[in-house]
Amino acid sequence: MDEQELMSRVQEGDEAAFARIVSLYKDRIVNFLYQLTGEYERAVDLSQETFMRVYFKADKYKPVGAFSSWVYTIAANLAKTDLKKRRRSIVVSLEDIQNDLQAGSFSEDAPDTGLARNLRQALDSLSPLYRLPVILKDVEGYSQEEIALIIKRPVGTVKARISRGRHMLKRYLEKAVSGSDGPALAKEFENGRA
Amino acid sequence: MEELNLLEKLGKVKAPPDFERRVMDRLAQLKSTKAPAALFGLRLSLAGALTALVIGFLLVNIFVLQKPGTLADQSRESGLDRSAGNSRLKAEVIRVMEPLNYSQEVRGLASDRGAIYILENVSDKTYQEIRY
Numbered sequence: 385m386d387e388q389e390l391m392s393r394v395q396e397g398d399e400a401a402f403a404r405i406v407s408l409y410k411d412r413i414v415n416f417l418y419q420l421t422g423e424y425e426r427a428v429d430l431s432q433e434t435f436m437r438v439y440f441k442a443d444k445y446k447p448v449g450a451f452s453s454w455v456y457t458i459a460a461n462l463a464k465t466d467l468k469k470r471r472r473s474i475v476v477s478l479e480d481i482q483n484d485l486q487a488g489s490f491s492e493d494a495p496d497t498g499l500a501r502n503l504r505q506a507l508d509s510l511s512p513l514y515r516l517p518v519i520l521k522d523v524e525g526y527s528q529e530e531i532a533l534i535i536k537r538p539v540g541t542v543k544a545r546i547s548r549g550r551h552m553l554k555r556y557l558e559k560a561v562s563g564s565d566g567p568a569l570a571k572e573f574e575n576g577r578a
Numbered sequence: 579m580e581e582l583n584l585l586e587k588l589g590k591v592k593a594p595p596d597f598e599r600r601v602m603d604r605l606a607q608l609k610s611t612k613a614p615a616a617l618f619g620l621r622l623s624l625a626g627a628l629t630a631l632v633i634g635f636l637l638v639n640i641f642v643l644q645k646p647g648t649l650a651d652q653s654r655e656s657g658l659d660r661s662a663g664n665s666r667l668k669a670e671v672i673r674v675m676e677p678l679n680y681s682q683e684v685r686g687l688a689s690d691r692g693a694i695y696i697l698e699n700v701s702d703k704t705y706q707e708i709r710y
Contacts, residue, residue, distance in 0.1 A: 399605070406601050410593035418591045428594060435601050436608060503588050522585040553585075 387451040395442045406435050409452070412524075413459050419519045420463040422508045430466060434459045449533055456524075456534045460516055467512045506556040514549030521546050 387408070393401035413434055418427035437458050445454055507515060516535060520526045528546070532539045594600075 399602070402605070403598060403602060406598050410597050410601075414593040414597070415590050419588060424591055427591070428597065431593065431597070432601055432604055436604060439605060440608070440612070500587060500589060503585065507585075507588070518585070523588065 388447045391442065391445055391447070391451055394439060395445070402435075402439050405438065409435075409455055412452075413455065416456065416519065416524055417459055417463055419507065419523050420460075420512070420515060421466065422504060426466065430459065430462050433462055437462075450530070453530055453533050456520070456526075457536070460520075460534060464512055464516070502557055502560050503553075506553050506560070509556060510549055510552055514545050514552060517542050517545045518549035518553070522550075 387405070390401045390405050394405065410431065414427050414431045417430045417434075418424055421427050421430065434455065438455060441458075445451075507519070510518065517531050520531045520534060521528070526534070528539050528542050531546075532542045535542065537545075
């Protein structure tokens with residue numbers, strides 16, 4: 385039974401078909417959301433929410449494009465909303481950190497020079513505007529046309545964002561290797577000026 | 579691109595072993611809470627539709643059907659015949675006939691010698707212009 389058929393069964397309220405879809409996509413969606421958010425537990429929560437929307441918004445699904453694109457669109461939208469919320473809450477937590485610094489209770493971890501760690505930091509520092517298409521292209525392996533469908537932007541915009549995102553990542557990694565100021569660069573990336 | 583190869587080195591993660599069960603549990607939980615909510619929504623929309631109908635009915639009655647000065651009201655007030663053929667034509671002419679009795683007034687003024695009486699031609703048949 386293919387995905388379209390499974391989805392038409394889900395539209396009729398078939399929970400077994402829905403369980404099959406969850407089984408087929410759970411690892412891909414959790415990994416995708418983990419690469420986007422950088423936190424495993426958050427990625428798992430968002431994945432659950434993604435599948436809930438797949439079930440309850442099943443009637444909105446039209447089999448014109450690939451089913452996976454539709455699932456990724458839901459996941460990407462949820463992640464974007466979550467990242468926006470987190471950016472707002474980070475402002476609060478930085479104040480807390482400042483208080484901790486003044487109180488002398490904050491100790492910075494020794495910087496991890498591992499490649500994966502640097503890559504993770506580089507991705508996290510990238511604005512979601514660029515992070516999403518870069519991950520969809522370079523981690524998930526989608527074509528630019530499919531990414532355009534997922535993020536609902538023209539192909540030209542997708543190409544530009546991927547190119548710019550990759551350039552930012554490269555610059556971040558180069559500077560991280562040469563030992564320049566990582567946080568300042570991250571801030572620069574966050575503002576999309578790098 | 580070099581970054582493409584680098585990003586592939588990012589560790590891939592998998593869903594936790596109980597992920598499916600958690601999803602299905604949450605689905606069951608949401609279904610049980612969404613059903614009454616949907617019923618409540620249905621009731622609310624029905625009540626809203628009924629209220630809108632009643633308000634619409636009242637507005638039509640007040641501002642359209644009961645509008646003062648319409649032909650129907652004029653003909654009803656003037657007591658004219660509303661038969662289908664000539665009711666419209668008759669309703670456009672309103673004749674007000676008010677009988678007046680001047681005898682008391684004339685009698686009261688009789689003692690005054692300087693009084694001048696002007697007698698007007700009064701007809702209940704046709705309208706006539708008064709000439710002095």
